[in-house]
Amino acid sequence: MLLLSAALLLMSCGGAARSRKVPLGVSPHIAARADSIAARLFVSKERERKASTHRKEGIRNYLESDSLWALLDARKHEAAARDSATRAQTAAHQSSANGSSKTPVRSSAMPADEKMQIRATFNLMEAQRNLRKSLHYHAFNPQAKHYLALTYKLLAERFPHEGSFDKAAEQWEELSRLEPGEYLHFYNLGATYFAMRDWQRALQRYARAEILMLAAAAVSPERLANPALSPEAAIDSTRLLYAVYYQGQSAIKLEDAPEALHHLERAATLTNNDLILRNIAQDIKWINWDGGNIRGSLMRDSANAQLGRGKYLEVCKLYDEMLNSILQTKRAKDYIRWDYATVEYARLNRRVKAIARLDEAMQAIARDESGAPLDSTYRTAFDNYGAMCYYLGKDTARVNRRVGYDYLERASRIVCKDRGRIYLEMAELSKSNPDISVENAEKALQLVYMIDSNELKHLYDLLVEGYRHKNSPDKAREFFEKRKALP
Structure with a gap:
């Protein structure tokens, strides 16, 4: 009985072996490998049909979700602008009514936005489900892998605690191995690694995308359809710009100033967009703030x-x-x-x-005879220094007039927007010495455009008093008449 069973088993094995014919000259091992590869590359019509159905539905889900998120972002920006304008109008209305009436600020949160967010989230989840299902039926479809990677990336952007850029990078890395000449895979990898803060890989993938983009332009589908089209015209110019620009941004993150400047300067030659050019100029200025x-x-x-x-x-x-x-x-x-x-x-x-900290800096800044900085970019700094000395001098003078006067005198040596007030305060503090007080008051008078009407009245009072004490009655009367003529 056992022998019969063994014989039947051998017969069945032999029959199975004979049913899978191996071509002459091909080893069974190679044939087995070929069968394995074929099983992965070629699927039955039924599996291909199911894969195609899920792939198309997944792509539709992704595109709808992406569009809805973009629309939601735009609506948020519009709502923020409306709320800002409403708050400004409300404040103006309340101010004009002395706060007697209040206009309620309408909330920008609308049920329609909530429904849109639910739809966007649902479609994103469905895109993930359908594209995974498609790859279950046909594991090597590049389009399904590409959109699944886009789905993972969008999921990670919208739900950072649930999504993962790693999954997106994994899909595009596999695609870049399967299609090493396709620049879009490397471009998307650059964007994904940049989002992951993997700056070195982002730089490398964007650089590779740029090289492939330029090489692919000569044999692009557009040129195949229209051979008269120049390679330059067939370049994906928008992605080329961003591939170069984000090489610069990645280099910034790596703190490599020369490489960052090189890529940003190249990016500036690839666009006429004023906003992008301004951003590039700001980046370059930022890098050069401390000499690179x-x-x-x-x-x-x-x-x-x-x-x-x-x-x-x-x-x-x-x-x-x-x-x-x-x-x-x-x-x-x-x-x-x-x-x-x-x-x-x-x-x-x-x-x-x-003030002591600034004194050191002030001494090293070159000035002209009037006390203005030779480098005009220091003007704001001079204004700030003057204001600090002015207010500190006034406050200090209440307890120590000599020290207070010293702060004011320091500020008077430079050109600043408070210089007129500084001389006026110095004239007030030096009233016990008419010569010095009048000298300071006359300097303030030369800067009358820097003081207000009340300060001008006080200035004339000081001049009248100072010239009277100096025994200069004519000058005292002159300023008395000017003082009297003021409203």
């Missing part, structure tokens, strides 16, 4: 962010680190000294320390 020391620019941004949150002590720590070990150029150090002093003066009530 990107770390310095990054730390300045961090300090500004902390400043916006009211973290003034943390800001000062960053400023100290920048001044002591990070910044390389005098201009950048001056800029941070001014900001540091402003924070100390206005936020931490360290006014004396702030």
Whole structure:
């Protein structure tokens, strides 16, 4: 019985072996591998039909979801603009009515937006489900893989805690191996790695996309359809621009200033769009803020962010680190000294320390005979220094007139928007010495456009009093008449 069973088993095996014919000269091992590859590349008509159905539906789901999210973003921007305008109108209305009436601000949140978000989310989930199903039936369809990668990317963008850019990158990496000449895979990989903050890979993939894009233009479908079309005209110009631009952005993240500037300058030659050109110019200016020391620019941004949150002590720590070990150029150090002093003066009530910090910077700035900076970019800094000295001088003079006068006298040496007020205050503080008081008042009079009407009245009073004490009655009467003529 056992022998019979064994014989039957051998017969069945032999029959199975004979049913799979191997061509002459082909080893069974190679034939088995060929069968395996064929099973992966070629599927039955039924599986292909199911794969196609799910693929088309998944692509439709993705495109609808992407469009809905874009529309929602646009509506949010519009709603924010409307709310801002409404708040401004409400404030103006309340101000004109002395607060007697209040106009309610209508919320921009609309049920239609909520429904749209639900539809967008549903379609995104359906895109993922359908495209996965399509690849289940036909695992090597490039179009399904491409749109599944786009779906993963959109999912990660919209739901960061649930989606994963890794899955998108995995799909496009596989596609780039299957179709190494297709620039779109590398372009999408660049965008995905950039979103993942993998700056080196982003730079490499964008660079590869650019190379393939330029090479593909000569044999693009557009040129095959129209051979007279030049390769330049067949280039995907928008993606080429962004491939180059984001090489620059990736290099910025890697703190490689020369490479970043190289790519940004190239990007500027690829567009006529004013907004993009302005952004590129701002990026280049940002890189060059400390002579190409990107770390310095990054730390300045961090300090500004902390400043916006009211973290003034943390800001000062960053400023100290920048001044002591990070910044390389005098201009950048001056800029941070001014900001540091402003924070100390206005936020931490360290006014004396702030002025002392600026004194050092002021001494190194070249000025003309009038006290104005030779480099006009320092004008705002001079205005700030003058204002700080003016207010500190006034406050200090209440307890120590000599020290207060010293602060004012320092500020009077430079051209600043408060110089007229500074001389006026100096004239007030020096009334005990008519010669000095009149000298200061006359200087203030030369800058009369810097003071208001009440200050002008006080200035004439000081001149009348000063010239009277100097025994110059004619000059005293002259300014008395001017004072009397004021409304």
